[in-house]
Amino acid sequence: MAPGDQGIAGLYVITDARWPRPVPLTEAVAAAIRGGARVVQYRDKSDDTERRHQEATALQRLCAQAGVPFIVNDDVALAAAVGADGVHIGQDDPDIAEARRQLGASALIGVSCYADLDRAQRMAAAGANYLAFGSVYPSSTKPASGRAPLSIFNEARAFFAGPLVAIGGIQAGNVEAVIEAGADAVAVIDAVFSATDIAAAATAISHAINTG
Ligand SMILES: Cc1ncc(COP(=O)(O)OP(=O)(O)O)c(N)n1
Ligand SMILES: Cc1ncsc1CCOP(=O)(O)O
Ligand SMILES: [Mg+2]
16 A cells, blocks of 8 residues: 555545535535545536636645645546646546556545446556445435445455545445445545535544444
């Protein structure tokens, strides 16, 4: 495991791209960090390049001050431009070699593996810093996402020593089962960023992770 890989553990929050937002994005992420988020991912599928650059720059600063790894979804060039700690890539995104070329040896490169252990093995061999599996539960954010069984974390542990991340429909009430199944981190959108009190929602999930 590379030294930085240790940082991917616990509550991993992913920003909600809904617009307009009830609170400014940086305030929402700051609240999630106060509530115990240990990793932040900027995920915005829009083509508003200028806003994306501004938001990612602001979140990179905030996360650096808080000592929390900052990951950009999909967009390797944006990750490089704002000095993010890493990038998260899926099946439609640039591959690990290209991300590594642009971001360097110390970048955190996370990869979506869905429920596909063959893909996970290939990504591990190609140098992924963490592997993500999901949806582990139905997701209102991405309802079309396929399902991954909780048993996948034990199976992935047989060939990958780095962090295993679970995503999809995770909330305070079901996170304990995900951690018990072997996930090191849980990636969450709706249960944190749709909450009226974002810090309290993050605290509830973090507490369930730590006490479960
Ligand atoms: C931590 C984490 N895991 C999985 C995903 C999903 O990535 P992808 O399959 O590329 O889908 P989009 O998020 O790009 O819609 C993720 N973003 N983060
Ligand atoms: C991006 C993504 N990939 C699989 S499920 C998902 C969305 C997760 O969001 P939520 O925590 O709201 O289910
Ligand atoms: Mg993607």
